[in-house]
Amino acid sequence: MKAKFNPAAAAGLDVVFGFRIDESQHFSLIVRDGTCELVEGENPDANVTLVTDGETMKGIVSGETDGMQAFMGGKLRVEGDMMLSMKLSELFPA
Template sequence: MTDVSRAIEAMKARFNPAAASGLDLIFGFNIDDAQHFNLIVKDGTCELQEGENADANVTLVTDSETLAGIVSGETDGMQAFMQGKLRTEGDMMLALKLNELFPA
């Protein structure tokens, strides 16, 4: 298991089902332009998929170091975004829901 897949698994482990009630969203992750993961949030559940997903509502594009920092809480996601270390493709406002769905 790679560091990136461990980070995504750790994020999934913190999933808050109550915050996902009634949601049907796909959060894509493009890490280092080489690794792709999706967290599929649907009505209180969360599933992890590997690979690209053209149906992702929002895709977070970053490097593995920044992702690990965000997941561990050492890096603030908003600061990473403002510094250009994290960017979004798709509905950027949905990226803000990540803190609610996957609290630290």
């Protein structure tokens, strides 16, 4: 994931993206002023949380699955700031 990270798109940002995969795996992506860190576990300060299954998440990360299509097809649910979730495509361009 870090290999695809675009630090320029993260300039000035201070946000936490939560990921809940298969309701049992939790990860937090912390983006602060041009840097990112992926940590295991749920972060109560997440600005937005994306909820999906493992297969869909693998597809989105690999670029085989479009996140917006997964959302529209009911494979991806967003809790919190929906507009912020769309920033992920700028932070991690395909």
